[in-house]
Amino acid sequence: MQQRKSTIGNGRPSGTDGSDFSYRMVVDSRYTKVAKGKSRLSKLILAQAIVELVGVLTMVLSILKEEIVDRLAVSSVIIGFVSLIIGELGRRRSRINFLKCYMFASSIAILLSIAIVLGSKFSLEVFQDMSGWETKKFELFRSASVVVGLMIQIYAIKTTVSLIHNMSPPKRAS
Structure with missing residues (x-):
């Protein structure tokens, strides 16, 4: 059997006329979608981690101001x-149950954050009277981070559902 050697001119190995293309393996589109979904999800998890760090920063600033730290805020950060x-374990190891748990827990965390912002009397005062926004920068920053976190969460759920769908084996028709 003759060994194939690559030729410099046309880029095709010698010993083949190109008619063996039907025997070459093709990667199923599901696997490429899973790879792209995992990559996108890792970026979203990183963005969510940054939003969670902003939540920790706001809690630390509240402690430094000697304000009372809300239990919901602490539980939101811990759950987040x-x-x-x-989510990262589920993404790396392709565990569907971990990804489902990630979606549920991160949704609970963002809902708790939304409840904290909506329940805050400072946020309502700032949005009703925008003239004193300079004194309420901290509350505006917290509200903005929750809104950004909500947008990231919506996109993360969409990506995770798509990833779970592509990871699951296709249903066979009987």
Whole structure:
């Protein structure tokens, strides 16, 4: 059997006329979609981690101002970080149950953050009277980070659902 050697001119190995293309393996589109989804999800998890760090920063600033730290804020941050760890494990190891748990826990964390912002009397005062926004920069920053976190969460859920769908084996028709 003759060994194939690459030729410099046309880029096709010698010993073949190009008619063996039907025997070459093709990667199923599901696997390329899974690879792209995992890459996109890793970027979204990183963005969510940044939003969670902003939440920790706002809690630390509240402690430094000697304000009372809300239990919901602490639980939101803890649930958020745990969900990110679960999501990263699910993404790396292709575990569908971990990804489902990540979606649920991160949704709970963002809903708690939304409840904190909506329940805050400072946020309502700032949005009703924009003339004193300079004194309420901290509350505006917190509200903006929650809104950004919500947008990232919506996109992360969409990506995770697509990823789970592509990871699952196709249903066979009986």
